Amino acid sequence: MAKKQIDKKALNAEISKAMMNDFERIGQGVVDYWKPLAAVVVGVALLVTVICWAAEHQRNSVRKAQEAISEATDVAALTKALETYGDTDAAPTGRYRLALLYLNEKKYAEALNELEQAAGRGDAFLNGNIALTEAYALELSGKPAEAAEKFAVASGEATYPAAMRAEARFAAGRLFVAQKDLARAKSLLEQAPADGVPQGAAAGWDESSAALLRAIESGEYGAISAEPLAQ
Secondary structure, eight states, X not given: OOOOOOOHHHHHHHXXXXXXXXXXXXXXXXXXXXXXXXXXXXXXXXXXXXXXXXXXXXXXXXXXXXXXXXXOOSHHHHHHHHHHHTTSTTHHHHHHHHHXXXXXXXOHHHHXXXXXXXXXXXXXXXXHXXXXXXXXXXXXXXXXXXXXXXXXXXXXXXXSOHHHHHHHHHHHHHHHHHTTOXXXXXXXXXXXXXXXXXXXXXXXXXXXXXXXXXXXXXXXTOOOOSSXXXX
């Protein structure tokens, strides 16, 4: 049986016709849907623009807050800056600085108020400083029992730098001794590292804790009760 000859010209023509039909369909689709497609493209562009604007606005706001608070050097200027930027990330540092100014003026209630508002809003270093300063402010304002508890809590806060925890431990022990709560003081001071390589700035406070602990154990402050005093 003879093979039927393939008409290459006719085949090419059919292929070209099919391709043209595909192009026509694509072209018609673009015509039919160009408006929705354009709307989507414009919408995406506007969204990107808004996001970029918001990010830049946020950066500018943060920069303004940081500049206003850092440039304030006295109580009046810091208070005014915090009235405007009190809800920003720069506020905790500003409130801490304001508290220190109040402490220098022996305005303990005002200092404690600023420290309370700043607590927990900064990084670990700032939060540690705030906690220690709050405890010292309580002690200076005639509230040693509250100060001792605040120091004791700070000494066990793992996120604070080691030196701050060591300082808080010794301060709490010192105040518990003053309150004749020797068992509580001993229990806390025993947590200070006694052996091994000293850890930087914490070493001095740990040595002070060890010395105070030895004085307690030697009976220098009297007999140690079986249990810590009731809180």
